[in-house]
Amino acid sequence: xxLYKWFFVLGFIFxxxxxxxxxxxxxxxxxxxxxxxxxxxxxxxxxTDLQAFDTRNDHGHSIxxxxxxxxxxxxxxxxxxxxxxxxxxxxxxxxxxxLRSEIDQVRAAIYGGKKTGEDLKKKIxxxxxxxxxxxxxxxxxxxxxxxxGEWRLVDKVPAGTETYVHLGSKEKLxxxxxxxxxxxxxxxxxxxxxxxxxxxxVVVGPVQCYGxxxxxxxVPVLITVILFGVLILYFVMLARKGKEIYVRPIGGIxxxxxxxxxxxxxxxxxxxxxxxxxxxxxxxxxxFTILQRVAxxxxxxxxxxxxxxxDPIVMSVAQDVVKSAYYDAGRADxxxxxxxxxxxxxxxAYVAAVNGIMLRDLPATNVYMGKFYAESLxxxxxxxxxxSIQISGTDEIAQMPFFxxxxxxxxxxxxxxxxxxxxxxEPILLGSLKxxxxxxxxxxxxxxxxxIATVLGFTWFTEFFHVTS
Amino acid sequence: xxxxxxxxxxxxxxxxxxxxxxxxxxxxxxxxAEHLVVGVSAGYFVIILWHxxxxxxxxxxxxxxxxxxxxxxxxxxxYIVPAILGMLMWTRFSREYAWVSRWPMAMYIGIxxxxxxxxxxxxxxxxxxxxxxxxxxDNFWGHGGFNLLDPYSGLSNLIIFVGVISAxxxxxxxxxxxxxFGRVADLGIxxxxxxxxASFGYTVMARISLFVNRIQDVDDWGKVAWNSTVEPNPNYSxxxxxxxxxxxxxxxVYIIKEIVQHFSSKSKAQTQA
Numbered sequence: 001x002x003l004y005k006w007f008f009v010l011g012f013i014f015x016x017x018x019x020x021x022x023x024x025x026x027x028x029x030x031x032x033x034x035x036x037x038x039x040x041x042x043x044x045x046x047x048t049d050l051q052a053f054d055t056r057n058d059h060g061h062s063i064x065x066x067x068x069x070x071x072x073x074x075x076x077x078x079x080x081x082x083x084x085x086x087x088x089x090x091x092x093x094x095x096x097x098x099l100r101s102e103i104d105q106v107r108a109a110i111y112g113g114k115k116t117g118e119d120l121k122k123k124i125x126x127x128x129x130x131x132x133x134x135x136x137x138x139x140x141x142x143x144x145x146x147x148x149g150e151w152r153l154v155d156k157v158p159a160g161t162e163t164y165v166h167l168g169s170k171e172k173l174x175x176x177x178x179x180x181x182x183x184x185x186x187x188x189x190x191x192x193x194x195x196x197x198x199x200x201x202v203v204v205g206p207v208q209c210y211g212x213x214x215x216x217x218x219v220p221v222l223i224t225v226i227l228f229g230v231l232i233l234y235f236v237m238l239a240r241k242g243k244e245i246y247v248r249p250i251g252g253i254x255x256x257x258x259x260x261x262x263x264x265x266x267x268x269x270x271x272x273x274x275x276x277x278x279x280x281x282x283x284x285x286x287x288f289t290i291l292q293r294v295a296x297x298x299x300x301x302x303x304x305x306x307x308x309x310x311d312p313i314v315m316s317v318a319q320d321v322v323k324s325a326y327y328d329a330g331r332a333d334x335x336x337x338x339x340x341x342x343x344x345x346x347x348x349a350y351v352a353a354v355n356g357i358m359l360r361d362l363p364a365t366n367v368y369m370g371k372f373y374a375e376s377l378x379x380x381x382x383x384x385x386x387x388s389i390q391i392s393g394t395d396e397i398a399q400m401p402f403f404x405x406x407x408x409x410x411x412x413x414x415x416x417x418x419x420x421x422x423x424x425x426e427p428i429l430l431g432s433l434k435x436x437x438x439x440x441x442x443x444x445x446x447x448x449x450x451x452i453a454t455v456l457g458f459t460w461f462t463e464f465f466h467v468t469s
Numbered sequence: 470x471x472x473x474x475x476x477x478x479x480x481x482x483x484x485x486x487x488x489x490x491x492x493x494x495x496x497x498x499x500x501x502a503e504h505l506v507v508g509v510s511a512g513y514f515v516i517i518l519w520h521x522x523x524x525x526x527x528x529x530x531x532x533x534x535x536x537x538x539x540x541x542x543x544x545x546x547x548y549i550v551p552a553i554l555g556m557l558m559w560t561r562f563s564r565e566y567a568w569v570s571r572w573p574m575a576m577y578i579g580i581x582x583x584x585x586x587x588x589x590x591x592x593x594x595x596x597x598x599x600x601x602x603x604x605x606x607d608n609f610w611g612h613g614g615f616n617l618l619d620p621y622s623g624l625s626n627l628i629i630f631v632g633v634i635s636a637x638x639x640x641x642x643x644x645x646x647x648x649x650f651g652r653v654a655d656l657g658i659x660x661x662x663x664x665x666x667a668s669f670g671y672t673v674m675a676r677i678s679l680f681v682n683r684i685q686d687v688d689d690w691g692k693v694a695w696n697s698t699v700e701p702n703p704n705y706s707x708x709x710x711x712x713x714x715x716x717x718x719x720x721x722v723y724i725i726k727e728i729v730q731h732f733s734s735k736s737k738a739q740t741q742a
Contacts (some may be wrong), residue, residue, distance in 0.1 A: 094572025107529050124533040128544050188662040223590045228590075247642050279574070280581025282589070316561060316574060346510030352488075352503040380518075401669035404662075411662065418642045437643045443598055444634055451630065462602045467595045 028200065044080045044190040045071035046199045052186045053205040060180045061168040067201065070190040073159050079192045084159045085166065088185040090141035090149040090206070092134055099131045100173060103200075105269035135172060139182045145205070157338075168209075180210045217468050227449030231438050236431030245430045251408035252391050254418045256290070256367070259389045260297045269304035270294065271363040273354060273379060275394065276310045276347060277371025279317055283395045283418065287369035288321050289420030289429075290393070294367060295325035299334060307340040310350050315342045320349060351375040355382040368392040368407070369416065372399045380406030393419065479712050482690045485683055497723065525553055601633055630661040 022099065047067040055062035065085065073080035090390040106124045154166055166186075168178025176186070185205030190200045239245055263270045272291055277284035291307070298305045307322065319340045326335035343353045352381075355378065358366065366383040368376070368390070376399040383390045384406050392403035393411030403410045411419055414436070421429035446465070453461035487498035527548055534681065535545025541549070554573040560566040609623030610616065619625060638650065639657030646654040 003593065022590050031639060107532050111524055111528065121533050121535065125544070128533060213516065218587065220595050221587050224590050224594055225587065245643060246645070248645055250642075278581070279578050280585050282585070313574060313577060316558070316570065317578075320571075344507050344511040345514045346506070347507040349510035353507045355491070356495070356503050397664075398672060401665035401672070403574055403668070404665060414640045414642075421642075434643050436640050440637050440641060443594070444637055447601045447630070447634065450598070451604060454603050455606065462599060465595060465599045465602065467591050467599070 015043060033237060040196050041079055041192045041197045042077060042316050043199045044073075044192055045076065046190055046430075047083065047188045050186070050188055050204050052184070052203045052204040054207070054209045055165055055167075057215040058210055059170060060162070060408045061170045061178045063166045063178070063202045063207060063209050064163045065166065065186055065188065067162055067188055069162055069201070070303075073190070080159050080190050081193055082156055082190075082191045082200070084156050084189040084191055085154040085164050086187050086189065086200075087154050087166065088145055088203075089152050090138070090144065090147055092137065092141050092148075096131060096134050096138075096458065097175070097406040099127055099134065100175065103127050103173065104132070114136045128290060129464050131173070134308045135179070138179055142179075142183045143206075145183065145185055156191075168409070169251035171371050181208050183208060212276035215435060227442075228435065228439055232432045234431075235434040236428050239427035239431040239434070247418065247422050247430065247433060250411065250415055250419055250422055252415065253290075253422055254392055255298065255389075255409045256294060256423075259365040259367075259391060260294065260301060262389060263298075264301040269306050269361055270298055270358065270386070271361075271366045271383075273368045273370070274306060274307065274309055274318060275364065275370030275372045275448035276313055276350070276369065276375070278311050278395075279313050281371045283369075284314060285418045286417045287298050287393070288317060289424060290323045290367070290369050290416075292316060292321050292325045293423045295322040297328055299326045299331040302331075303425065306340050306361065306363065308343045308350070308354050308357060309340065309346075310345060311341065312342055312345075315340060345374045347373065347375055348378075351378045354379060358382050358386045358388065362386055363388050366390045368394070368403065369411075370394065372396055372403075373466075374399075377402035377406060383407075383440045408419065476712075480692050482687050483716060485687060498720075601630065604630055631656075632664075636660050 047070050047363055050065065050067040052063055052065050054060075054287060055064045070076075070080045072078060080112055085417035090448065103124060106120050106127065110120050110124075155164065156166055166178070169176045171177060172277030185203055186207070187203045188201045191198045192314060203417055215292055235245075242277075249426050260270060260469075272294060274287050274291070277287075279285070295305060309318055319337070322340055323332075323335055343350050357363075357381075359382065364378075365384075365387045368379060369392070372394045373396065376394070376396075380390060380392065391409045391411075392407040393416035394400060395413045397413070400410065400412055404412075417436075421433040450462050450465070453459070484502050487502040490496055491499040529550075530545045530548040531540040531543045534540030539549065540546060550721035554576060557573045558570050560569040563627065604626040607624060607629075608619075608621070611619035611622035611624070613619075616622065617624065635653050637657070639646075639654040639661065641650075641654070644650060646653035
């Protein structure tokens with residue numbers, strides 16, 4: 001027998017031993033043992049103190065339930081294996097589900113290209129109108145509890161659970177839609193291994209859900225953003241007034257100019273890889289600033305630039321950046337539209353294509369700036385194999401080690417953002433860099449104060465910075 | 470397993486080996502695999518975008534509207550706005566009106582940044598700050614006595630705290646790394662490098678598992694093809710032999726061609742010299 005089969009057998013024996021031990025130690029029985037014990041299970045004690053309330057700091061359509069677990073959950077008869085959450089719903093929700101299904105079918109028919117001979121658009125409009133009428137009646141129907149409706153299962157949770165968030169959809173046409181400002185009723189049943197033996201709780205309700213405009217959990221974030229914003233504005237103003245702001249030399253960036261010079265001397269192109277990030281990623285935005293600098297130098301030295309991109313929007317922005325850099329260098333005539341191009345939005349297909357470019361065009365310099373994931377080592381190793389000088393920069397912590405081992409220069413994390421300020425020397429960038437340093441100093445001081453407060457038991461101080469959602 | 474599945478499996482193994490051939494150097498097999506995966510993925514994503522993006526999020530939303538009303542009579546007419554913004558991107562095809570495409574891009578970047586700033590602030594600053602503030606120094610030498618490898622000991626938390634502070638100091642850009650400040654910054658870069666080393670080892674392990682997975686696929690194919698113990702069908706062995714020797718022939722021809730080219734270019738160089 002193959003070795004792995006012996007491991008399987010060994011694992012199976014361990015599993016059996018574990019099950020036997022679990023039953024001996026009083027762990028609640030699982031469903032496999034229902035037949036043997038169903039006759040002897042007494043009804044469990046119900047959950048107590050069941051509360052239902054609107055989930056705070058959300059967009060509505062959600063109710064939070066809290067209860068104290070059954071006396072037979074982990075104690076007493078130890079017979080509770082979980083809880084079932086029920087909500088009361090009027091019978092008209094079945095008609096609404098039927099209408100939703102019909103609307104989906106008509107939509108599928110429209111896009112399936114079926115010629116049914118009837119006016120499908122008219123039909124879908126009629127169905128939606130009917131659905132809207134039912135939706136308006138839904139609140140009234142809920143208020144009619146307990147007439148004209150029934151209890152429906154929402155979810156099952158394991159033993160030991162004492163909270164549940166009934167998160168509904170906010171889309172009116174979606175399954176699981178929970179209307180706001182509507183009376184809702186809930187109950188929680190304590191379950192045993194015998195599906196027939198269970199004890200319902202008292203019913204809680206009416207309770208209504210609704211959205212909040214302001215998420216109070218995020219107040220510390222708001223304060224941080226405001227303070228940081230004020231710092232940036234202050235230092236940008238100082239920089240604009242001409243105050244000299246020192247930026248320490250960053251090795252990787254100083255190497256960019258040398259690398260471009262090397263490419264020019266060798267008559268080979270420069271490959272600039274913007275990674276897999278979108279334009280909303282800070283790393284990608286910083287990479288655009290460095291691209292502008294590289295493109296300007298490339299235009300001045302009349303070297304070729306290759307920028308294969310992963311994201312179409314990034315490609316559009318990169319094209320504009322490179323184009324404007326060529327204009328700034330006074331070499332608009334030498335700008336090639338094809339130098340920035342889209343490859344594909346599949347991660348490893350993109351890597352395969354860029355690797356191919358590296359080995360066929362043999363660029364003198366590879367610059368990797370932006371957001372990188374599992375492709376970082378594949379790219380950097382191939383570049384090293386092709387004998388290119390490599391400069392990288394990313395804020396993706398998991399990928400930095402690969403760039404550090406395979407590239408000649410690496411901008412670690414925030415150095416990437418600082419590089420754009422270092423290169424551009426613009427007051428806005430320099431001011432924000434200085435503000436970041438002050439923010440870091442504040443974080444260091446607060447961390448030390450927080451540690452002291454924790455040791456002394458002043459939790460109010462640390463809780464002030466606590467963001468829970 | 471039917472023969473068609475076997476053929477696809479064979480093709481998968483061929484593409485796997487063609488990709489691994491890149492370890493030697495760039496060659497036609499790798500080029501084939503590369504162009505195949507780029508082409509297929511590009512086409513695949515177009516279809517995915519159509520069926521999972523445009524159809525459910527735009528076309529179906531406007532399904533009950535009429536084109537001669539510009540879909541304004543649909544029940545969710547506001548979906549026309551992103552549709553128009555998306556179409557403005559096509560103005561990039563015109564030199565004269567390419568500037569219009571900056572509007573949707575500005576909107577996209579603006580909204581994305583607005584979402585990203587509070588999220589980044591919360592995740593990378595507030596939550597990290599709170600976690601650092603609440604580090605506990607109880608059980609300083611580790612739980613259960615003297616246990617230096619206990620990750621939850623007070624000593625471990627002290628190392629984390631010192632590491633965080635020194636790494637933050639390394640990232641000060643507006644002050645030269647000199648004197649005591651420079652020494653703390655050096656400690657910071659050492660901390661970072663230790664972290665990167667651990668991360669490197671962890672990720673390499675994950676990559677090895679991917680490699681093992683590929684090899685298992687090749688192994689499965691070999692089992693099916695050679696002795697048919699997985700699916701007893703003697704025909705597979707014959708087909709396998711045809712396919713296998715066909716592949717071997719192609720590779721041998723390629724290697725001979727490479728050797729001949731190598732020697733002919735060498736002799737040319739000698740003649741020129």
